[in-house]
Amino acid sequence: MTTMSKSPTRKGGRPSKPTDEKRTHVVTIKLTDAEHADLKKRSKAAGVKLAEYVRHGAFRLTIVSRLTEIEKEIARGILNLSSDFNQAMTCFHQLKLRSAANKLAAVVDWMFDILKKLRPNKETDYVCKNP
Template sequence: MNFTDTEEREIKAKAAKAGISIAELLRISAFKLSIVERLTDFEREAIRELMYQGKNLNDQVRACQANAWPSTKRKAEACLDGILAILSKLKVQNSTLL
């Protein structure tokens, strides 16, 4: 398989930037990255709703902090942490190398 001139320049630049050989870059690309399925419409909508609810919860936490309601603040923060954990599982993992 041959690369176009543009593809070859891009590959060389990425390898140089990462301080690795072109062969290592291609091995990482081929074998070490996870293939992630695309999200369904339902999953995208669920993520949007979670993000919206997370924003609302974050606003509530700020209000609790401003009014010094520590117990309510802790409960809201725990809930927000749970939402963020769900979102991080749904997030597509990208390599910083590529």
């Protein structure tokens, strides 16, 4: 009787990735049904899995600040002076200085335009661009 030596068995499947290429961390986000359906539709149209589609979007887009540094400084100043503006407007109206009140109102409107950038609506919350 002859004994056959066993050859080492090979594992089937794809070879293992190097350690530095393995993805080990999971990030969880919550989506509405509509958002999830939209992402699935987009990933299918792109021909990639949903996770790859989201990963690509996360790393290929750049979030652009809504305010410049100067606008941030102005917004801080506006927030600090808001009660003073209100008192000035009251005085102008009491003294019947309508043109001064109108000029101050225009400045306040301009300042509120800057402040609106601090809290834009959800549809335009962030501005994204390709790097």
